[in-house]
Amino acid sequence: MTPKANQAQHDAWNGDSGHRWVADADRRDRVMAPVAEALRVAAAVVAGEAVLDIGCGCGATTLDAARTVAVDGSVLGLDLSEPMLAVARQRVDAAGLGHVTLRQADAQTHPFAPGTHDAAISRFGTMFFDAPVAAFTNIVSSLRPEGRLCIATWQPLTANDWLTIPGAALLRYGSLPEATSAPGMFAQSDPTTIADVLEQAGMRDIDIGSVTITLPLGEDPQQATDYLAETGIGRAILDTIPRPNRPGALAAVAEALDDHADHNGVRLNAAIWITTAMRN
Secondary structure, eight states: OOOOTTHHHHHHHTTHHHHHHHHTHHHHHHHTHHHHHHHHHHHOOOTTOEEEEETOTTSHHHHHHHHHHOTTSEEEEEESOHHHHHHHHHHHHHHTOTTEEEEEOOTTTOOOOTTOEEEEEEESOSTTOSSHHHHHHHHHHTEEEEEEEEEEEEOOGGGOHHHHHHHHHHTTTSOOOOOOSSSSTTTTOOHHHHHHHHHHTTEEEEEEEEEEEEEEEESSHHHHHHHHHTSHHHHHHHTTSOGGGHHHHHHHHHHHHHTTEETTEEEEEEEEEEEEEEEO
16 A cells, blocks of 8 residues: 555644643743734735635634634645644634635645645644645645745754753753654745755745744743643653653752743744745
């Protein structure tokens, strides 16, 4: 049997990863709100447009786009994760946004109606394709002539204080998983790779901008530590630490974060790429 595209990601986001995100969806969206804002500004969506939200997750960016395009526009949110889409549906219903459609589907293979969207956006939803050129080619097919793409992706680990500062404390007890080129958090951290993929997919006027934002990780070091321990990379390092040693490792993280806490809580810088491009 031919393997299904993105099968590992489908399994993860309908399994442990998806359920972990759903269990803490509101806090995760609060932490990532500065990313959503940077994406909103760069995408420059306007009233009446038709927008595709790739990897929409629990719907934060979908709702934001829907409020901007208003009832004369439309938003299609796609995600692999049914648990996360269930949260998105609840949010959409609560907001009364009847011009939003949410669909469990893979943007890499979904049969889009050609040329139906003015813009495609994504907050960290494009880093999980096992065939990136094929995926973006499919997404581009959904755009109208001169339709635009706007995506947020992570810069490398070393550029992200919100990971390296607590990570240095954790790594006294454990180790980083071996780096690979597989789909995941840093799969699109190289701007040269991003540009090459988008060019092959049929896009032009590619602009990859470096953006530094500040993430509100928690009201105090313990809350920030709890949040970071539940991120994918946090769990990956914790899994390398013997269970009896984990409380001490987490205490070390909280101690490291104490140096970055003030009356606003714990806030650390994050580095992302905001990439914009147009369909040929």
